Amino acid sequence: MEKISDKKKAIFSSALDLIKEHGFHGTPISMVVKHAGVAAGTVYHYFDSKDELICELYAYNRSRLIRIIEEVLAENLSYKQKFFGIYINLYDFYIDNTNVLIFFEQFVNSPYNLNKNYAHSQGQLSDFFREGIENGAIKTIRPEILKVLTLGSIATTAKLHIFGNLSLRESELKQIVEILWDGISST
Amino acid sequence: MEKISDKKKAIFSSALDLIKEHGFHGTPISMVVKHAGVAAGTVYHYFDSKDELICELYAYNRSRLIRIIEEVLAENLSYKQKFFGIYINLYDFYIDNTNVLIFFEQFVNSPYNLNKNYAHSQGQLSDFFREGIENGAIKTIRPEILKVLTLGSIATTAKLHIFGNLSLRESELKQIVEILWDGISST
């Protein structure tokens, strides 16, 4: 956990908010600068370019997500409880940080991220599903597929809530997690 | 089905390709113009602004998707077959038109589309799920939720294939559809 200067934090935070509001384009540095109460030069003191700012912003928030997953996995829970825990905790995180979710969605589908081959098979989530398959709790499906489907479903569910008219009741959220669980767990 | 002039078609097509490659931003009109073999003014003959071009491009491709769904629903198939048909056909469409998928993802998460309240409860897919619930084929969950989850899952699955390392075998695709079906169908 590195220390991040206040100015850098302000730049990160402002960029996140503004990108959610005005989009990936439509958020010039000048706007970030004004919103963050920082001079233009300061941005270039911390980042080589706008592109690098955005990439670092992504990496930073990605690590926040990973930490959430790790925390759930560290708890002493049944396999099913862990699955529900990951789903609900990431969902809650997205609800509390809609700007992160929107930024992720934009980033992932942008040329910053496309053309990159990801090692989907690595990471805690893939391991978690691998373990479930070996235990017989989960259907025999490539773990990396299960990982991407799960993360996609969580994001979709959060957007369901965020995008408005469809605010989810607690019971409905449980129902949705149950859909995926029923789908991937061995009968 | 309206007639679209060749130039307009070329502009649409170029914009789609270039946005996939260079992103939503990073695709100036000048680039579209060059790629389409058209003069700058021509764009503004057909569209009031770049924004409107993008919005029309979205509406046009959205209608293509809807047509695919309608075609499946019009066939004489069992309920489950229709569900699989919609999933597979939309998946195939995305695979054949990755530029549409990427464009959609960018558009949906951009300020063009955010802040809009959608009538998720309308449309053929919601009706389809409403019908399934009444028939007892589908769990009792708000149809609009089922709709969004399904469309999200299809997009995720297509991206799984597109983004590279995870090319799906026919059998795996079936497996994935089965996950969602198992999850939403009444046991």
Added chain:
DNA sequence: CTAAACCGAATGAATGTTCAATCGGTTTAG
């Protein structure tokens, strides 16, 4: 005292949009 953090006006390249002019075809008038 020094180096790092920070500032913000200045810069120049890039971008969305405009508009006067051209072109090919179709209608109209004689």
Added chain:
DNA sequence: CTAAACCGATTGAACATTCATTCGGTTTAG
């Protein structure tokens, strides 16, 4: 039948604006 009038599509150079980035200077921290 013919030529003039007219039309919408198309062009691309020109314009104003916006943007990322730079840089010379000031403040701050150790």
